[in-house]
Amino acid sequence: KQEVTQIPAALSVPEGENLVLNCSFTDSAIYNLQWFRQDPGKGLTSLLLIQSSQREQTSGRLNASLDKSSGRSTLYIAASQPGDSATYLCAAHSRASRESGANSKLTFGKGITLSVRP
Amino acid sequence: DTGVSQNPRHKITKRGQNVTFRCDPISEHNRLYWYRQTLGQGPEFLTYFQNEAQLEKSRLLSDRFSAERPKGSFSTLEIQRTEQGDSAMYLCASRPGGGTYEQYFGPGTRLTVT
Numbered sequence: 733k734q735e736v737t738q739i740p741a742a743l744s745v746p747e748g749e750n751l752v753l754n755c756s757f758t759d760s761a762i763y764n765l766q767w768f769r770q771d772p773g774k775g776l777t778s779l780l781l782i783q784s785s786q787r788e789q790t791s792g793r794l795n796a797s798l799d800k801s802s803g804r805s806t807l808y809i810a811a812s813q814p815g816d817s818a819t820y821l822c823a824a825h826s827r828a829s830r831e832s833g834a835n836s837k838l839t840f841g842k843g844i845t846l847s848v849r850p
Numbered sequence: 851d852t853g854v855s856q857n858p859r860h861k862i863t864k865r866g867q868n869v870t871f872r873c874d875p876i877s878e879h880n881r882l883y884w885y886r887q888t889l890g891q892g893p894e895f896l897t898y899f900q901n902e903a904q905l906e907k908s909r910l911l912s913d914r915f916s917a918e919r920p921k922g923s924f925s926t927l928e929i930q931r932t933e934q935g936d937s938a939m940y941l942c943a944s945r946p947g948g949g950t951y952e953q954y955f956g957p958g959t960r961l962t963v964t
Binding site for chain 1: 852883885890891892893894895898900905906939941943951952953954955956957958960
């Protein structure tokens, strides 16, 4: 059974800092790993998706890495801004169950709530 | 806007009432997922459709919950005899077959059971 952990649950940094958000997962048999942003009371915005065969993906100030063998992914945010304040969730895309064949699902961590202070 | 829409966006209901939510996926996506997110938690998988076939159901989906995707396009999620513990954000996602497996999420329906 896939389990995804994100620690710490909350993080507060001053504006301009570079920061790393960590994600770990227990089952390395994943199709991909996706990072999402969620603003309070809102839905999910996809930030980056890393295929299982890839090591990293970049979009603007964001860089996500994936190490399947150790069950870890990191999201690097460069030069953080107050507008980056949100909850960041990582999700591992893997088989829905042992019996499910090709059926798949996302398993989410609880998220890291980031606050960037001006 | 990902192209996945959900209605209603908010629903307040009294305990014991039935509620139904609708999800319209991106038109060419034949895979559709429902997730539930409670306060302070990440979304949890509820069920999965490929076209009109419901291929996977989580143990979280009690027999008060039913989901359908009658023509392989939009989907509905119904909760019968709602309980306060059903209060949550219900999220729908869709993706095309094959490819990157990337799921595209709708804005969610927030259910409050009083």
